[in-house]
Amino acid sequence: MTRLPVDSPSPLIAAQDLRMTYRVGRGQVLRALDGVSLSVRPGEVLGLVGESGCGKSTLGRCLLRLVQPSAGRVVFDGTDITTLPERRLRPLRQDMQMVFQDSYAALNPRRRVGDLVAEPLRVHPAPGGGRRSRADIAARLAELMDLVGLPQAALTRYPHEFSGGQRQRINIARALALSPRLVVADEPVAALDVSIQAQIVNLFMDLRDRLGLTYVFVAHDLAVVRQISTRVAVMYLGAIVELGEADAVLHRPAHPYTAALIAAVPEPVVRTEGLPPPLRGDVPSPIAPPPGCRFHTRCPVARDRCRVDPPGLRALPDGREVACHYPLVGEGH
Amino acid sequence: MLLVVRDLTVALPIGGRLVPIVESVSFTLGAREILGIVGESGSGKSVTSLAIMGLIDVPGARVSGSVRFRGRELVGLAPRAYRALRGREIAMIFQDPMTAFTPVYTVGRQIDEQIRVHQKISRADARSRTVRLLGDMGVPDPERVAGRYPHQLSGGLRQRAMIAMALSCNPALLIADEPTTALDVTVQAQILDLLRGLRREYGSSVLLITHDMGVVAETCDRTLVLYSGLVAERGPTGALFAQPGHPYTAALLDSIPPLHGPRPARLPSIPGSPPAPAERPAGCPFAPRCAYAHEACAVRPALVASGVQDVACVLPAEGRPLPPRFVAEMSA
Structure with missing residues (x-):
C-alpha cells in the first residue's frame, strides 16, 4: 500500500464550512449539512461513515458539485468550484467522477456496455483538444475492460446480462474512462452480496494503487470503510463528529458516537462475554436537531454542559479531530 | 420439536418447466430456540420461509417434502386451515x-x-x-x-x-425475514436485542432469515447455511463459526472485512457468482467456485456429520476437514 508523508502536497479537494439546507414546508428547514469542513490529499482514501440521514451522500454530491451547496466553499485542486459557471466547470469534471450504489439504475438498459463506457470519451474533448477518433476510443475501451476485470466481449452486451458485481465493474470503467484524479463512490458495494463485495473492494484498492487515484468513499459499513480508507470522517446529523486516521478512529474512537457505532456492528464472531447494551433511541430529526451537542440525547456519557453548549471540532494530540467536550481518548495521549 | 422440516423442495415453473428453487432442505427447531437461515441473494432462504408459512402462491408451483409444526403436517394443508394458523400460532x-x-x-x-x-x-x-x-x-x-x-x-x-x-x-413460532436489513446499525442492535429477549419473555421460537453472518453470530443458537437452494452446512452457531465444515461457509466468513485486528492487504473473495436455479450443476453446486473442488464433487454430496455440524461436502469423509478459523482478538 502506498503511504503518503503527512505533510504531503496541498489537498486535491477541500470543503470549507459547507452547508446544505432544504425547505420542507411550514417554514421548516432541514439542515442536511451543517457546517462541514474537510480536505482530502492526493492518493488518500477518505471514508465517510454515518447512519441514514447523516448527510454523507449529500456531502459527496456537494464535493462534485452535483448539487449546489447553500453556503460554504468547495475547492478542487486550488480552484474554487462552488460558484464556477458550468462552462468553466466542465473541463474540471473530467478529473472528478462518481460511482453510485445502484449499478443498474446508473446504466441505460437500452444501450450496449461499449456505448455506455464510451460516452464520456465522446462528450469530452481529447487531451489535445478536438474529438477522439474511433480507433482511440476502441483502444481505450479495451484498456478499461482489462482494468476492471471484464472480458472484451462485455462491450457488445447489455447491462441486464450482467450480475450486480459485474455491473458495478462497468460503472467503475465508465467513471475511469477520462482518467479522473478524484472518484467519489457512494455506497458502491452496499447492494452486493458479501462474496462479491470483497471482489469490488479489492478492485477499488488495486485501481487506487495502479492509477494513483484519490477516493471519497461513502458507506455505512464500518468494516468496508476500514478496509479501504486511510482516513475516516464520522458524521451525525449533518456534521462531522470525528475525523482522523482510519486506524486511530476505528480502533480507539474518541467520540462516544463513533464508539457506539462500532459496538453496534454485528460481527461474524460468536462472543463468549455478553454484548454491550445497545444505544437507546433513534437519530433525531434533522429538521429539529437537539440543542447543545447534537448527540447528547443518545450519548451514554453526556453531562449537563453537553445539553447547552455545542462542541466544535478540535484537534487531539494524536492529530485527529473530534467534536466532543469529553472525548473517550484522553487529552494527554 | 416445535418444527421439523424434512426434504422440503419448492419448484417453480420457469420457461415451461418446473425448476427446483429449494431442494431437500431439512432442519428442526426446538422450543425457545433461535435458528438462523443464512445465505446470499438467490440462495432460497426467503422461499424456504414462505413455503413453511404456506405463502407460495405462484400458479403451477410445487411444494413437496414435509413440514411438521407441533406434530401437524403443513404441506398440503388447506388454505383455510393455514389462515387459521398464521397470525395465531x-x-x-x-x-x-x-x-x-x-x-x-x-x-x-x-x-x-x-x-x-x-x-x-x-x-x-x-x-x-x-x-x-x-x-x-x-x-x-x-x-x-x-x-x-x-x-x-x-x-x-x-x-x-x-x-x-x-x-x-x-405465536409459538416467529419467522423473521431480514428484519433488520433496512435499519441503521444502532437501531439494528436494539431490534436484535429485542429478538433475543423474546424467548425469555414470550417463550417464542424464532426462525431468522438473513444474509448477514454478523447478525447470525450475535443472535442464533443454531445456523443453517444455504447455497443455491441447498443446505451447505448446519449446526450450533459457535462451532460453525469457529470451524466451518463447508468451504462455502469458510469462504463467506473470510470475505467479510474484519473490523478488528490487522487489515488484510486484499480481502479473500469467492470467484464468480452463484448459479441460477435452472443452471445448477448436477454435482456440488459450489464446486465451480470452490478452492477444494476435485473429481468427487461431480456427485451431489449428502449431508454428513463433521464435528457437531452436518456438512454437504466430501472433505470430512475424505479425512481432511477444514482447519479452525483464525479470528483476531476482539479487544483493541
Missing part, C-alpha cells in the same frame, strides 16, 4: 414494516384488530393489550404511538410495532 415479520401495516389506520387499531380476529375480547381490552405489547417492545410512550399512523413512525419504531403485532397472539 405462526407469525411473520418482514424487512419492510410498511408492507405489514396498511397506511390508512393507526398502528394501535391494526394491532387491536389482529388480536380481536383470533380472540373474543372487547376493544378496550384489546387496546390495553396493544399498549402493553408496544411497551414490552421498547416503544417509548406506547399509548401515544398506538394512536399514530405507520408513516408517522421512524423505521425502528415501525419495526418494533410490527414485532408487537406479530407477537399479539403469542
Whole structure:
C-alpha cells in the first residue's frame, strides 16, 4: 500500500464550512449539512461513515458539485468550484467522477456496455483538444475492460446480462474512462452480496494503487470503510463528529458516537462475554436537531454542559479531530 | 420439536418447466430456540420461509417434502386451515414494516384488530393489550404511538410495532425475514436485542432469515447455511463459526472485512457468482467456485456429520476437514 508523508502536497479537494439546507414546508428547514469542513490529499482514501440521514451522500454530491451547496466553499485542486459557471466547470469534471450504489439504475438498459463506457470519451474533448477518433476510443475501451476485470466481449452486451458485481465493474470503467484524479463512490458495494463485495473492494484498492487515484468513499459499513480508507470522517446529523486516521478512529474512537457505532456492528464472531447494551433511541430529526451537542440525547456519557453548549471540532494530540467536550481518548495521549 | 422440516423442495415453473428453487432442505427447531437461515441473494432462504408459512402462491408451483409444526403436517394443508394458523400460532415479520401495516389506520387499531380476529375480547381490552405489547417492545410512550399512523413512525419504531403485532397472539413460532436489513446499525442492535429477549419473555421460537453472518453470530443458537437452494452446512452457531465444515461457509466468513485486528492487504473473495436455479450443476453446486473442488464433487454430496455440524461436502469423509478459523482478538 502506498503511504503518503503527512505533510504531503496541498489537498486535491477541500470543503470549507459547507452547508446544505432544504425547505420542507411550514417554514421548516432541514439542515442536511451543517457546517462541514474537510480536505482530502492526493492518493488518500477518505471514508465517510454515518447512519441514514447523516448527510454523507449529500456531502459527496456537494464535493462534485452535483448539487449546489447553500453556503460554504468547495475547492478542487486550488480552484474554487462552488460558484464556477458550468462552462468553466466542465473541463474540471473530467478529473472528478462518481460511482453510485445502484449499478443498474446508473446504466441505460437500452444501450450496449461499449456505448455506455464510451460516452464520456465522446462528450469530452481529447487531451489535445478536438474529438477522439474511433480507433482511440476502441483502444481505450479495451484498456478499461482489462482494468476492471471484464472480458472484451462485455462491450457488445447489455447491462441486464450482467450480475450486480459485474455491473458495478462497468460503472467503475465508465467513471475511469477520462482518467479522473478524484472518484467519489457512494455506497458502491452496499447492494452486493458479501462474496462479491470483497471482489469490488479489492478492485477499488488495486485501481487506487495502479492509477494513483484519490477516493471519497461513502458507506455505512464500518468494516468496508476500514478496509479501504486511510482516513475516516464520522458524521451525525449533518456534521462531522470525528475525523482522523482510519486506524486511530476505528480502533480507539474518541467520540462516544463513533464508539457506539462500532459496538453496534454485528460481527461474524460468536462472543463468549455478553454484548454491550445497545444505544437507546433513534437519530433525531434533522429538521429539529437537539440543542447543545447534537448527540447528547443518545450519548451514554453526556453531562449537563453537553445539553447547552455545542462542541466544535478540535484537534487531539494524536492529530485527529473530534467534536466532543469529553472525548473517550484522553487529552494527554 | 416445535418444527421439523424434512426434504422440503419448492419448484417453480420457469420457461415451461418446473425448476427446483429449494431442494431437500431439512432442519428442526426446538422450543425457545433461535435458528438462523443464512445465505446470499438467490440462495432460497426467503422461499424456504414462505413455503413453511404456506405463502407460495405462484400458479403451477410445487411444494413437496414435509413440514411438521407441533406434530401437524403443513404441506398440503388447506388454505383455510393455514389462515387459521398464521397470525395465531405462526407469525411473520418482514424487512419492510410498511408492507405489514396498511397506511390508512393507526398502528394501535391494526394491532387491536389482529388480536380481536383470533380472540373474543372487547376493544378496550384489546387496546390495553396493544399498549402493553408496544411497551414490552421498547416503544417509548406506547399509548401515544398506538394512536399514530405507520408513516408517522421512524423505521425502528415501525419495526418494533410490527414485532408487537406479530407477537399479539403469542405465536409459538416467529419467522423473521431480514428484519433488520433496512435499519441503521444502532437501531439494528436494539431490534436484535429485542429478538433475543423474546424467548425469555414470550417463550417464542424464532426462525431468522438473513444474509448477514454478523447478525447470525450475535443472535442464533443454531445456523443453517444455504447455497443455491441447498443446505451447505448446519449446526450450533459457535462451532460453525469457529470451524466451518463447508468451504462455502469458510469462504463467506473470510470475505467479510474484519473490523478488528490487522487489515488484510486484499480481502479473500469467492470467484464468480452463484448459479441460477435452472443452471445448477448436477454435482456440488459450489464446486465451480470452490478452492477444494476435485473429481468427487461431480456427485451431489449428502449431508454428513463433521464435528457437531452436518456438512454437504466430501472433505470430512475424505479425512481432511477444514482447519479452525483464525479470528483476531476482539479487544483493541
